Amino acid sequence: MVPKDTQAFVEHEQKLGIDTTHHRAADADHGTIAYLALPALVSWLDAKGV
Numbered sequence: 001m002v003p004k005d006t007q008a009f010v011e012h013e014q015k016l017g018i019d020t021t022h023h024r025a026a027d028a029d030h031g032t033i034a035y036l037a038l039p040a041l042v043s044w045l046d047a048k049g050v
Contacts, residue, residue, distance in 0.1 A: 003024070010022045021044075025036045 006022065010020050013020045023037070023040055025033055028036045
């Protein structure tokens with residue numbers, strides 16, 4: 001998704017009351033985003049006790 005579409009999606013979900021966090025990964029592409037997102041995912045899972 002292009003950044004403006006992503007931002008619009010995040011804002012829409014937040015307006016619905018959905019707890020949404022958005023992290024921009026400027027250098028990511030479709031093949032690298034999962035790897036770049038791992039540190040934030042692990043921190044989130046730890047915070048949730050998972």
